[in-house]
Amino acid sequence: MDIKYQIEEKHFIEDIGLFYEQMGMPRMAGKILGVLLISDPAAQSITEISQKLKASKGSISLMTRLLVENGLIERVASPAPRQSYYRFKPGGWILYMRQWLGLMSELHQITERGLVLMESKTPDKKERLLEAHDLFSLMEERFPELLKTLENERISRHAVT
DSSP states (O other), X not given: OOHHHHHHHHHHHHHHHHHHHHTTSOHHHHHHHHHHXXXXXXXXXXXXXXXXXXXXXXXXXXXXXXXXXXXXXEEEOOSSTTOOEEEEOTTHHHHHHHHHHHHHHXXXXXXXXXXXXXXXXXXXXXXXXXXXXXXXXXXXXXXXXXXXXXXXXXXXXXXXX
C-alpha cells in the first residue's frame, strides 16, 4: 500500500470522525464507522480496529455497541475464537435515517402542540415555532419517499450485478 493512499485513508477516517462529532456523537464512533466503510475485508475485529485507530480495545468496544444500536454496523461471525468482528451493515444508512425521521416526526407532533398553545398569539410571535413545524412536517411527508426511492435503486443495481 503506498504512502499517499495511507495518508488519504487516515484523512477519510478522521473526516468521518469529525462529521460524526458535529452531529453530536462521539468522534471515536465516527472513526470506527470510517474504518468499516473502507476496510478490506469488510469485517474487522476489535483488535484490528484498535490497531488501525491507535485506540484502546475498551473504547472501540464501547463505540461499536453504540454504532450497533444506531443500526449502522453489525456484529458478524468470527473466524477466530473469542474475537468480535464488525462490519458496516448493508442498508445501515437507510435504517439510521429512518430512526432520525422518527425523531423528526416526534418533533413535528411537539410543535403542533406548541402551535395550539400559541393560538391566541400574533403571527410574528408564532413564526419561530411555525418554521420548525413546517420543516418537520415537510420532512415527515417527503423524506420516506426519498428513502424508498434509494432502496429501490439499490435493489435494482444489485439485481443487475
